[in-house]
Amino acid sequence: MSDPVKYLLDEQHLPRFWYNINADLPEPMFPPLNPVTRQPLSADELEVIFPRGVIEQEMSTEREIEIPGPVRDVLRQWRPSPLYRARRLEQALDTPAKIFYKYEGVSPTGSHKANSAVAQAFYNKIEGVKRLTTETGAGQWGSSLSLAGSMFGLEVLVYMVKVSFNQKPYRRAFMEAFGARCIASPSDTTECGRKILADTPDNTGSLGMAISEAVELAAQNDDTKYALGSVLNHVLLHQTVIGLEAQKQLEMADAEPDMVIGCTGGGSNFAGIAFPFIGDHLRGGRKVQCIAVEPSACPSLTKGKFAYDYGDTAQISPICKMHTLGASFVPPGFHAGGLRYHGMAPLVSHLTELGHIDPRSYNQLECFAAGLQFAKAESILPAPESNHAVRAAIHEAEKCRESGESKTILFNLSGHGNFDMQAYTDYIGGKLKDLDYAESEVAMALAGLPSVD
């Protein structure tokens, strides 16, 4: 056999600390604001929907935050995840580039989302919370929180966007297999759901509505809290195990990356792999180019405005300063549900503004083509979201072929596509086309930004 294709770490090498990039920011973050008062949010205000352990992490500027034993005890089931050298892909591309990928599809729910779900379930459990509510679109996050709830003995209630609920019965079955309850949103179980249904009985729902339902339930019940799968600081923090492990594994491979690539919807898997590298640079280490790849049809980082905006359409979540297309913007129906968010994680936005992240976008057809090229070489069929990172990695490797440079590329393969076969069916059947957002719709959505002094 030739040189290794995968670099494994055993469970003893699971990181003991998450890396908090908030400790190393050259300029402080803009604080999140109360959506009503437009004043910086206090920890007490957040406690209505989040446990104190999570809120502390959301606001912390400690560089290293210890990963609790019970969290590591669950994560070690699939972590450290493997780092692969994509030797077959390199050959297929005839490139002098070295391509590495970190594979998060080994988690039981098939994506990186479980990393934060387990941590959030733990912090809720130890504070006596009985039930977690959340929303899910494509189903990755809902599945992960269902799994995590099952591990810690918490009830989980998932509001699934009605159109997905009907189109993806298997995702619902997966959540129910782990004991969660899954409700099509808008529903008659909440006040805001009933209001929506009264106005529009046939409403097929949106992530914004599902968030409103989940948050309402958490706010109204003492034993119930809410969990979010991306965007917020603590979620990004929980994902840094990806990059921390990758750094150790690249050492095993005797490699130093020139660039780190991840797809970005809310920003959590990208932050997970990139922040440890950006942090090293912020503390005086070498610079690694960090490329955030988003869909052309929902280009918050490349085309959005850096401004305070609502996180949800119902305008009940904190107002955050981030790259946004406007909270009321509804992206066209491209096949990467996890990247269909109007905004971007404030931390990713902030670091992009400071020049530490290079955003770019690709349209969906070239991403699916890249995913299939990857699958035929590396044997793993990526999730449609992850295809965006694959596309960028192949693009960069092709540039190396032109230039003759032997760059080292690391990308995050955030999940597998086994639950996304409808998207591949449509792509292979020639039924997909490239989609673009309407500039007028973004302009209209941006006109609705909250005014903040």
Added chain:
Amino acid sequence: MSDPVKYLLDEQHLPRFWYNINADLPEPMFPPLNPVTRQPLSADELEVIFPRGVIEQEMSTEREIEIPGPVRDVLRQWRPSPLYRARRLEQALDTPAKIFYKYEGVSPTGSHKANSAVAQAFYNKIEGVKRLTTETGAGQWGSSLSLAGSMFGLEVLVYMVKVSFNQKPYRRAFMEAFGARCIASPSDTTECGRKILADTPDNTGSLGMAISEAVELAAQNDDTKYALGSVLNHVLLHQTVIGLEAQKQLEMADAEPDMVIGCTGGGSNFAGIAFPFIGDHLRGGRKVQCIAVEPSACPSLTKGKFAYDYGDTAQISPICKMHTLGASFVPPGFHAGGLRYHGMAPLVSHLTELGHIDPRSYNQLECFAAGLQFAKAESILPAPESNHAVRAAIHEAEKCRESGESKTILFNLSGHGNFDMQAYTDYIGGKLKDLDYAESEVAMALAGLPSVD
């Protein structure tokens, strides 16, 4: 953290040899017969549909057969697969038993099937074969051969039982994603397919018909060979990496199994984990109880007859001595497609007759219940086939709770259930019931056994 839950081996520890139990049999196998002449088959006769490399393995009595470098180069992408200690399940069961499971769901197609697909594709490739044909029911094998063909640049043509083709479009999409062609069987692409369609235009197909179509095409084209996913000696041989790795990993865990458990349809995953242990015993080592678990609705090992029978309904494949319910027997529609075969691998049958394998059966509801119990503890949702092994392992662990014995149980988790969510949807929705075969149907099928002197 407490003691380890998983035992990893890096790719350098991928076995270099397959273990061939044919070398250690106390009594020789009954030879396969030509279905027409009823005389022992020659290698030349098999060469019409198989490459010479595969035929040599089918007939070999060498104990160790080297795994070619290019095969190891593909297998190492996901092998060695992890061995897990099911600590959470042990706690949930409150048992003094130690439960280990080998997890084959880490392969890109989600089951052990890829182990043999890669080897078979390689042997065909080096003998100049351009195209492989095969049949698939549930889709696991077709997916695996599609993947393997893609790795070695072979065309793959999969005849998929028409009812599954229509019910499981995602499996088809998965095969097509890897460049394979998938045809609903019976089809108009073969003589036997056309004949069936002429007689019964609405025929929804069967595994037997799909085999006939795949074999016909291979027999009629010089550049085309046929590949089978279970039953035959060489397929079982290729699966022994499972047990060989498990033996090394149990050593790492300082454990010696008292019993080894696998589900049995055609017998390949069970043989893969059990044969290295049975072989050790046959060569004078300690005896490990090997439990083959089959569905009550298709109980070839526990209720079938040990006799020469056809492998397919069209009676064109070799006649083998095996435990069989009769080649014309059609099992009821329970949800474990990979276990719906009328016969059993001749090697597994032979060793059962010799007292080295303990067969048992469970009905489907208790298997699904066991699968969900396992998932909630261990975070992995098993394939419906694998649930049979899970059921037996839990049963044995419960017996230890009663007796106070601390036995060490090893079972093979042959695949994950991510592609089987319809089955879980039906189970959770209360739509499944236990099924039993009709004794009169088996009696009728057994009456059709070929007469062999």
